[in-house]
Amino acid sequence: MKPSLVLKMGQQLTMTPQLQQAIRLLQLSTLDLQQEIQEALESNPMLERQEEGDDFDHVDPLANGDELPTPGNQEITFKDTTTTVDMPDVDESEWSDRIPGELPVDTAWEDVYQTSASNLPSSEDDEWDFTARTSVGESLQSHLLWQLNLAPMSDTDRVIALSIIDGINNDGYLEESLEDILSSIDPELEVELDEVEVVLRRVQQFEPAGIGARNLRECLLLQLNQFPAKTPWLTEAKRLASDYLDILGSRDYSQLMRRMKLKEDELRQVIELIQSLHPRPGSQIESGEAEYVIPDVIVRKHNDRWLVELNQEAVPKLRVNAQYAGFVRRADSSADNTFMRNQLQEARWFIKSLQSRNETLMKVATQIVEHQRGFLEYGEEAMKPLVLHDIAEAVGMHESTISRVTTQKFMHTPRGIYELKYFFSSHVNTAEGGECSSTAIRAIIKKLVAAENAKKPLSDSKIAGLLESQGIQVARRTVAKYRESLGIAPSSERKRLV
Template structure:
């Protein structure tokens, strides 16, 4: 085999640095974009931040529509019933079910409350350790307390036994503590704030709360509290399984006594870390604002979330006057980087504005009538109309949020599959889910609608879908079947 040389021509598509940066910026969320802008400001001396850009943008609105001012935006939300799109916590009816906490809310003023600043600066374990350092424990007990705190989970429960804590200390320091001493320190940690941290399980945490309530309660409240304590201590399994008639019969109680005791138990917390210390509330800053102008809905970029950038003219002047080759090359490279970055930011805003305008224009009925009027949309349709690639549309909609008078929605929320209607036109799958939810909400509690009955009602609306499709939509809404929704009254 003899070596030889061959010459061939080929074409390859390569992205230049500016295009790569534009693609990267387009898919960033609002928070990630601010971090990237701050990084560029710190690393590039030719890039600077215009003075008072934040305050000016907050009052002046978007540059893309100078006719709008702060008063117009304020009038765009006259009946903002649910701007934050936050659901109220559901009241727990069982001792083993927790409250629901929404993670979505609007935060437009750019300032954080003292509570959130405290949450960012300290976690649950750090908060407990600080209290231990302020206590009068001995050095040995303080070391035990540190090991106890290290083994507490985010909910505040102790994840190991006292024997395992003893083994951990012995392995690290070759010293074995007495089990009673460890239990005493665990009890000390349980008295800290939040109260009940280091409880081994829910039952122990409930008993700690009841014991404290009995000590502080007046005489008329004592019998009910002690009955609740007895139920939790000796009949916890029956409580979890809701076998209340068996408990009434076994303990010779009246229905009123049982109801009073259950009411006390249901008011107790189900996790020690009720303050969520260490969990930072993540606020959503909308990228798009939707407003109503003369009966039509329009989109506007929320430009107050991004600072206004410019070239540092002092360094640009130094570039023109410099005779040093190295300095001139360094400044020239950073000047090009600054221009590319500013152009990429403009391209991002332009693409996001075009996508938002298209979505709002095609979803006018949604903003007027709600989710049941949501039209089906596909990325392909939007890409064809805007002469963009589907991947570009996907990046533009990723982690971007729109604020309307009815709430905050992710841009991807507006895209859904189409279901043909027998009466002409198409239905969005999300609109069908909303109709199913409305049917179930209005159904009789003693005779809930089955999936077949739901499919028949949808048929009357001109929506022809199979029973299994109704079941799939119902499960996506976390709604149990009719057999589980039926309410039975205790005889």
């Protein structure tokens, strides 16, 4: 084959740096967006925050005459809290001639403009707070080691205790056998198995109660042993936990009453004492880092109308620094002027991306409120089926854009704070030919279980029959799936003595 030149025509989807930046900002959560804005403020001198009382009567250079879209339903309104820009009263031709309106596609900011990443806080900065970035909650292991340091022990016992603590899982149970713990200890210490068991008893006296147990029976007995001797029904509770725990797990209360020779009311009080114990004592120690949710959208009812507005406290308003923008000159091609012109263009597009993010978020949130007004009025049972395609069609956007907008974005409503994805759910057909949301079905199942007879809990088949009587056609396996998603145990495990 000979090499040859061939001309071909085709279409290819490409993205400009501006579009890439807008998409990236759109999918950020509020906390991530705040960090992104802070980094932009530190790296770009052309950006500054709008302070309270600032005058923003200047013409917005980003405005193109288009008004923000308003929802079709007159009962739903929203307030525009989009980012504004304040520009100096200078001739725009002085600095805009050399700033392109669009950048070439498939490029990055760093390819065209200088960045100031070196100005970001480093680990050597005096103001850099190391603990704020690395601190986490107390772990179970550190909690036990803290108690071990306070306990009077010999050096050999302390080595054994360290091996025991290493074998305790997050639930507080000792996973390793005493023989394995003994084999992990230095043979030169000449430790015997009896010594390991004695040290284990010492560790089991640490807090929380029940720590270091090897099974559920031992865990419950360790906790019961810490109750005062005069506690009512303590002896019977110890006997139940020691000898009849399997029967209690099978909910065979008749057999329990016969074997323990207790009446129904007496057995109920013994079981209540057992249920007051913690089956996973290690989980009481909070080891995770605290997570905070900042709502992006606030929904409230005023004069029988639902108002939708952006959370003004979540994202600060930005503007272009008037003083620095006034230093940019058209004819000056020095390195300093080029740097400032590049920073000015980057600031303008960053603000425009924020404005686009706010507008898109408002469109989507308004349509969600319009579709789910029944939920806001009456609760989960009034939730309507909703998928991404419905919102995408209403706002004239692609489903992938709606998915980005609803990810890690939260709405504050009179009923609580919900992620925007919470309002989307599949549908189930009804007997009348309509549709019922899966979220509404879960709420009905939860309501039916809460009102059931504790002695004869509803089975999945019975719940499916009750739903069918309400016109909702749901299979038994679907009921089981919804029940498990709600964290509701099967009927055999929900049986109680009343």
